[in-house]
Amino acid sequence: MEEVLVQTGAEKDHILPAINDDHGGVIVEMVELMDPTTFSSRLRSSLFHWKLQGKKGVWIKLPIGLANLIETAVKEGFWYHHAEPDYLMLVNWIPKTDSTIPANASHRVGIGAIIVNNKRELLVVQEKNGRLKGRGIWKIPTGVVDQGEDIFAGAIREVKEETGVDTEFVELLAFRQMHNALFGKSDLLFLCMLRPLSLEIQKQDLEIEAAQWMPLEEYAALPSTQKHSLYKYIGDLCLAKLDGNYTGFTPRPISSYFSDSISYLYLNKQDLNRRIFSLN
Amino acid sequence: MEEVLVQTGAEKDHILPAINDDHGGVIVEMVELMDPTTFSSRLRSSLFHWKLQGKKGVWIKLPIGLANLIETAVKEGFWYHHAEPDYLMLVNWIPKTDSTIPANASHRVGIGAIIVNNKRELLVVQEKNGRLKGRGIWKIPTGVVDQGEDIFAGAIREVKEETGVDTEFVELLAFRQMHNALFGKSDLLFLCMLRPLSLEIQKQDLEIEAAQWMPLEEYAALPSTQKHSLYKYIGDLCLAKLDGNYTGFTPRPISSYFSDSISYLYLNKQDLNRRIFSLN
DSSP: OHHHHHHHHHHHHHSOOOEEOTTSOEEEEOOSOOOHHHHHHHHHHHHHHHHHTTOOEEEEEEEGGGGGGHHHHHHTTOEEEEEETTEEEEEEEOSSSOOOOOOOOOEEEEEEEEEBOTTSEEEEEEESSGGGTTSOOOBOOEEEOOTTOOHHHHHHHHHHHHHOOOEEEEEEEEEEEESSOGGGOEEEEEEEEEEESOOOOOOOTTTEEEEEEEEHHHHHHSHHHHHOHHHHHHHHHHHHHHTTOOOOBEEEEEEOSSOSSEEEEEEOHHHHHHHHHHHO | OHHHHHHHHHHHHHSOOOEEOTTSOEEEEOOSOOOHHHHHHHHHHHHHHHHHTTOOEEEEEEEGGGGGGHHHHHHTTOEEEEEETTEEEEEEEOSSSOOOOOOOOOEEEEEEEEEBOTTSEEEEEEESSGGGTTSOOOBOOEEEOOTTOOHHHHHHHHHHHHHOOOEEEEEEEEEEEESSOGGGOEEEEEEEEEEESOOOOOOOTTTEEEEEEEEHHHHHHSHHHHHOHHHHHHHHHHHHHHTTOOOOBEEEEEEOSSOSSEEEEEEOHHHHHHHHHHHO
């Protein structure tokens, strides 16, 4: 009897430590160094154990320091789900049914900042790197929204970084969805109108070749603006907004069902308020 | 002299084949099987070679079948950039200056479909899996937009898959940005109004517990709608749109500066048209 108990204990130790997820699967976060042979043996026992338990998806998070275990996991049928600089997430699907493993993040999110001073001049830059390098093309400041960063905050930050100009968020005028951008991912570019709180330009040397306030008419007449429909729309949206006729989306804080953190719902506040007002 | 030429040829063969990117870096796409020792030696020679050439970022794409080479690349200073089911992309930054390696995709993109029939009933579902499982909560159909899929097309597809109802896209009413969703990634949920082209519901059994047309007043009065601000806004937006006062964003096709594929710019068409009309 004692022998059986001991054996059960050893078997239990052999199973990789895992926590349950919300979808009938388990998540293994590897932390300690392990040799591939031991990992292989424990992974096989664990998969058998989880199969008996009716588990579905099995996730293994391997920090970059455990890159020596990736090949073993792949041999056991795991594939890659996503990676960040310091870890790789692998996944496996135990049942015979179709996998319902959620897709990896699919979109990069960027902002384009539309900023006009009280002389009706648009803040424009020329980029030092990338496809526009050395082509002398004037465009609005753009940048990538960080993971975990609000769109409006990302717009204010990027403008400050690239041009030194302080701004406040006014409204989201439009957004573009583009496919086959970096590494086949899709791309969302949110066009934000910001109000300048300072006017002096101090360009960032690493990314920006030149920056200036340019009369809107001059921007609209540039060959690059005429040729590129996004650049042309930016001019049109800008004029439509300045003339006071155009309403875009404004962020409103909302609570989440599942967490304490605040999310933002971007909507046409003016039209929604009008309706609510008319009901009262 | 001949010896030197031979040596040069051999050295050249030893450098891993790479193509230049648009940012002063190189991309290596590994395809052939290679033992880690050979890979290590060739990678070191290659890094030295690229350093002499003044290259900046070095990308290595390893298909999942070459998982045996990851550890070697990590030992040479590479880290993970992103992964898809069948490959891992590693990256290294040669210069002493700060890295300008672009960030990985940061957002998952989903849609919520707001569909009302001519009896002012909203199409709602109960989900079988995830956090709402077994809680009997009625919500609009939601789903994930695939990489490379347009938002409006994703909305139509998800509604068809989950409920069997055919629809056409009307307007994007609002969107929510939420942080710390799946694996710390951020999440964008686009609320799309669709017009039903068929009414019969045929629910998908894998993901959907129940589906029905529910009178808007009944949806608005549900405890879950009252409690959850996003659900409440959905009711408000829906009524604002039906009453004809609310204008959201409509997609307009635009050409890209860099590719032949069509992108879509989502904007307040009504307000922009009014301005353009007033100019003519």
